[in-house]
Amino acid sequence: MKKIIQKTMTTTMGILMINTSINFCNAQNNVAESTSTKEKILVLDYETNESTLQSGNIIGEIAKIELEKTNQFDIIDRNDALYLAQQKGLNLENCYGNLCLLNIGEKLGVDKVLGGSVKNFGNKIVCSFRLINVKTKSSEKTQVIEFLPIKEEMTRMISITIAKLFNQPVDEIVLNRLQKVDVIDNEITNPNTTRLRLDGPRMGGIYFMGETGKILNMPKEQGGYGVYPLMYQFGYQFEIQYFTAGKWQALFEIVPQITGLDQSSFFPSLTIMNGLRHNINGWELGVGPTFSVAKYATGYYDSLNVWRLYSDWQQKHPNPNEPFPFEKKERMDSRGDLRLVTGVVIAIGKTFRSGKLNIPINLFFVPSPNGHRIGISFGYNSKGK
Numbered sequence: 001m002k003k004i005i006q007k008t009m010t011t012t013m014g015i016l017m018i019n020t021s022i023n024f025c026n027a028q029n030n031v032a033e034s035t036s037t038k039e040k041i042l043v044l045d046y047e048t049n050e051s052t053l054q055s056g057n058i059i060g061e062i063a064k065i066e067l068e069k070t071n072q073f074d075i076i077d078r079n080d081a082l083y084l085a086q087q088k089g090l091n092l093e094n095c096y097g098n099l100c101l102l103n104i105g106e107k108l109g110v111d112k113v114l115g116g117s118v119k120n121f122g123n124k125i126v127c128s129f130r131l132i133n134v135k136t137k138s139s140e141k142t143q144v145i146e147f148l149p150i151k152e153e154m155t156r157m158i159s160i161t162i163a164k165l166f167n168q169p170v171d172e173i174v175l176n177r178l179q180k181v182d183v184i185d186n187e188i189t190n191p192n193t194t195r196l197r198l199d200g201p202r203m204g205g206i207y208f209m210g211e212t213g214k215i216l217n218m219p220k221e222q223g224g225y226g227v228y229p230l231m232y233q234f235g236y237q238f239e240i241q242y243f244t245a246g247k248w249q250a251l252f253e254i255v256p257q258i259t260g261l262d263q264s265s266f267f268p269s270l271t272i273m274n275g276l277r278h279n280i281n282g283w284e285l286g287v288g289p290t291f292s293v294a295k296y297a298t299g300y301y302d303s304l305n306v307w308r309l310y311s312d313w314q315q316k317h318p319n320p321n322e323p324f325p326f327e328k329k330e331r332m333d334s335r336g337d338l339r340l341v342t343g344v345v346i347a348i349g350k351t352f353r354s355g356k357l358n359i360p361i362n363l364f365f366v367p368s369p370n371g372h373r374i375g376i377s378f379g380y381n382s383k384g385k
Contacts, residue, residue: 200381210371297336
């Protein structure tokens, strides 16, 4: 009985080992079959007139990465092809046309070849790639996409075109930005203009007209400031760009300034404008409130049309019941008390560029019933995004 049990166990173990060996062989065969189903594709050099893409086989490397994403091919890249070509005495240089690629593909024993070119025509960049079937000796499919002339984004353009060729998903928003001018403008569509920021120092002059100009020019003993109504201004502009669309961008401009330092005077102000700027030619328009401080006093114009303080009349006429014969008025007066003064600024300007240097020049106008103000300012910076 013992011998029968031992014999049975030995037979069972043998059957299990045979089944395991068969399953392992089948698994190996399945892996080999799945691997063998992948077609061999050849990736060589690509024609381009851009020097930045010519060194290091950049286009070929991008193509290889995009092909690896598809998981459809065994890729024979340029290094592998050079090794095989040396053994067969083949020359791979300047092989861009279909006939040359077909010939190389046949002799290297591949199924397909990826050909193409990237050309810069000044006003556009064209990426063209084609899948060549070596067996049928024909182009299986072709993908051509025209892009905006943004050299900084050429690698992304190549990736998108190859992905489209093999029906791989691409970011359609990015594709639109690289193709169309009138979509959301940002660092992709317009890398030079959208990085433009005009934060920086501002300086210029302002001229006070009307009654305000006369008061500034009056002697201090008459309530004036004893200064000429044309004054120097100095300040700094801070920008907050909150919206960009097509060729235009909207922004807030915050400008603290000091006026009158050239005439030993000190008139601080703060201007906040909501502006609209053209990204291409640099023209801009801004409107917004301005805040400043000035001394105001209550007074009147006497019968000789001379400005006098109401407090002086009270000193001369202490009787509170005595009627006041003139019209009281509040007016800017260097003898008065500080008060917040508000207004609205309307400005138009243009930015001139020299290399990385930005030179914004602005004309502005502040309407007021007591006297309008006009002025000009300019600044400079070399700020990027």
